[in-house]
Amino acid sequence: MRQRDSAHFAEIWNGRLLPTLVLTASILLAALPTPFDRAPLPDPVLTAVYLACVCRPASVPPLLLFGLGLLHDLLSFTPIGLHAFVYVLVYALSQRLPVDDSRILSLWLGFVPVVALAGLASWFAVSLHHLIWLAPDPVLARAAASFVTFPVLAFPLLWVLESHNDEA
């Protein structure tokens, strides 16, 4: 009986709970204050969402990403729905990318269209929200920073996400 319970818990943990916790933790960690306010900072949540969508698509259904996006919007001062919109788009795009999730170079190259789409979609949506065209420079700088730092963030995230991956 106890064995069946622990097996059931492990199944839930490896299925939905672990990726959800990883994404929630990345949202919280991304909100921490940094002393580098003037430097363009990468978007660790986008990297985590992309990796989860590629490596464990069944564990991160669009509805979960929508909910986590709303949580991110509530935690930050961004317009409600912005991150939900971006994460659902990232899910849709990542399902069509010919990416080999066992090779970091393939994942890195696959991140190019994702970071471009996320930047463009968020810039367009926020510009419409404020009814002015915002300067695209900070978005481009953040996209570039996210792309450059991708391997640094991807290694620990992949290690956690792939550690108990039943989908592989």
Added chain:
Amino acid sequence: MDEEPQSVGELIDRGIRIAGRVMRRLAVFGLALIAFGLVLVGKIDTRIVDNARSAVSDVSAPVLDALSYPIASAYRWFNDIAAIGNLIAENQRLREENARLANLRLIAHDLKAENAGLRRLLRFDPGPVAKSVSTRIIADTGGVFARSLMVHVGSTQGVRKDLPVLAAEGLVGRVQTVGQQSARVLLITDLNSKIPVAIGEQRRRAIMSGTNSHSPMLEFFVSDVRPTPGAVVLTSGDGGVFRAGLPIGVVEAGDGSNWRVRPFVDWDRLDFVRIVDYGQPPTIDLAQEAR
């Protein structure tokens, strides 16, 4: 390529699979559409959103508070170690500054006595004594599209919406949403920040608008005279949100009509802020004055 169905059952199975795929795609499309719609209509009822933000802040504040300690400590150690190399130069700079300040102290004593005399003469009412609460920043919740901070004090500590938030150098922003144990601060650099300001010794009125960059913009000048670079920008007190005279920054040389403000606050070194409640401004009882 799927094989041709051999029986009615296989045909139904295949139909269900295709319908499932279509439904999943429609669901993704629908969620994206709902999210995009929320972004567009998000400005309509901000009270619901503000309440939800406060609730999320209250829940996440203890976690963020605990997580932000090691980062702040590591940064302080790094700064302390880096400062060791500059000790001699820093000591010399402080000696010179000390000599300058000793001079200024004498002037300040004279001005204080003169100010007290003038206040007595005018029967000046300085209003209620300001109450303040100092707090550490636990989250930088902005990003590219917003400039905001989260602090671990809320309505329980007397924090109210629209209270000014100050650093040692000057104005940081104002309280935007308040939970029981946390509050969000909208920075003066945020796109939604519009502050009536007074520029220079002539106190020329204008509006300082955030642009999500480090330098807010000056616009809607009341007079045709444009500010000079280096002029000090203070809150004007118009509109009643901020008390007059809070220091903000200095005017930066603009190209033509584009005037910017360089805030006094060093955003890279902002660890602590002070939320100040100046109370309601004193009202004048005209009937009593007439008597």
